[in-house]
Amino acid sequence: MNCEGDKDECPKIEAEVKLESELAAAETAPGADTLDMDDNRDDIDSVKSETTHKKLRKSVKRKKRTLKMKSRSKSSKKILKVERSVKQKRGLQKIRNIEEMELEILPRQLPRKRVVDNDNKAFRNTATIIENSYVCPFDTSYSDYYCIYCREVFTDPDKLREHNLTHDAGSFTKCDLNKKFLQVDVYRIDCRLCDVKINTIETLKEHLKDIHSVNLYNMDNEFLKFRLTNNNLKCYECGASFSFFHALKKHMAEHFGTCICDICGAHYFEERMLLLHQKTHQKIEENHTCEQCGKIFKSKHSRYIHETRIHKKEPVYQCTKCDEVLFSYSLRYRHMMEVHGEQRLFHCDHCDRAYDSRKSLREHNRRYHLKIYKHQCDLCDKRFYLPSRLKEHMATHTGERNFRCEYCGKSYPRLRSLKVHMQSHSSEKKYRCTLCNASFTQNVNLKNHMKRQHQSLDMEDGYHE
DSSP states (O other): OOOOSOTTTHHHHHHHHHHHHHHHHHHTOTTSTTSOTTOHHHHHHHHHHHHHHHHHHHHHHHHHHHHHHHHHHHHHHHHHHHHHHHHHHHHHHHHHHHHHHHHHHSOOOOOOOOOOOHHHHHHHHHHHHHHTBOOEEEEEETTEEEETTTOOEESOHHHHHHHHTTSOGGGGGGSOOOGGGOEEEOSOOOBSSSSOOOOSHHHHHHHHHHTTOOOOOSOSOOSEEEOOOSSSEEOTTTOOEESSHHHHHHHHHHHHOOEEOTTTOOEESSHHHHHHHHGGGTTOOOOEEOTTTOOEESSHHHHHHHIIIIISOOOOEEOSSSSOEESSHHHHHHHHHHTTOOOOOEEOSSSSOEESSHHHHHHHIIIIISOOOOEEOSSSSOEESSHHHHHHHHHHHHTOOOEEOTTTOOEESSHHHHHHHHGGGOOOOOEEESSSSOEESSHHHHHHHHHHHOTTSOHHHHEEO
């Protein structure tokens, strides 16, 4: 007998078939007809045995059918699995063949290039130019120059350029920068890679590309170009002259500022500066009043400075290099020079005077060289630079003597006259004659001495403080 199903089922089927054959043999065995048919008990037993035999045959047949069905279902499942796997393999092979045919037919696609926007191109060009030349990147606050690498402050551009050479130009890209408004001093542009002298940025770009094979994007005006000097700053684009860097930078916005006022056409580099400017066209005067004294200010910051200094008696001007806070801008200037060694000396172009702040130099120019006297006396034709000088002058018309000496009680109509008088009480003779050994406590006495003793010489050259 062939077993199409599992091998474990075959012995069971053989046992059942053997049992059936034994039962059949028992029915036909000799001696079965010799039983007593009249005996009712034997008849009942024989009937029972026949019924049990029939039931056994039926159960054996049923088991055979179920075993055959199971074996057929298992074999069919195996066949189906094999057919499926064959179909899948054939399908995958067809897909591979189609893909290979498409690759042969279609042109080979190149990888997409990374797109670089104009801002990043400009910054990369700037970094390349700084690394390969002697141009000097810098930052500013009003008219002070800051080192882009360490934030040290300078007022002399020559010292800024000298200090810049102590830093590694390759670290420029690691600095915290505003990439859109980079400022670069082009006073010296020469190539770092060789000894060639170069005068313009355009010539430098061509030199770096042709001679040193340096990669640069084809674009212009990557940064704001300045030619920093101690006096008479000039615009690199149009040649306009300015006394202070702050005014020059404001002018540069007319060339490169992209934020433009719709009303007057003024240019700015930043949107926030344009918004502040547009408020001036709205004709809305914002008054910020001090609650303690009633004084009116145009900005909250000015009111804060006033309240802190005058009413709270607290310092408000923070030193940029230490934790010291000072009471005035001038005191902070002095602190920066004395404590941190900053050299702030601004020379006048028209005379030999020098000042420690640009504000003092500007006032000196307006007062002594430009002769800008806006404050005129109503009683005479005299004009004055400061309103305080006009107020002192008015005392000459009224006869008031409001300035009294605390040592001798003498009164004077002007504060300046009192200061001159106070020198007479000082034992220090700081006014010395350069032509002889005479010295005086007051400048007026020195002048009188020069008139009497050295009349033939120019008085201006004969004395000094």
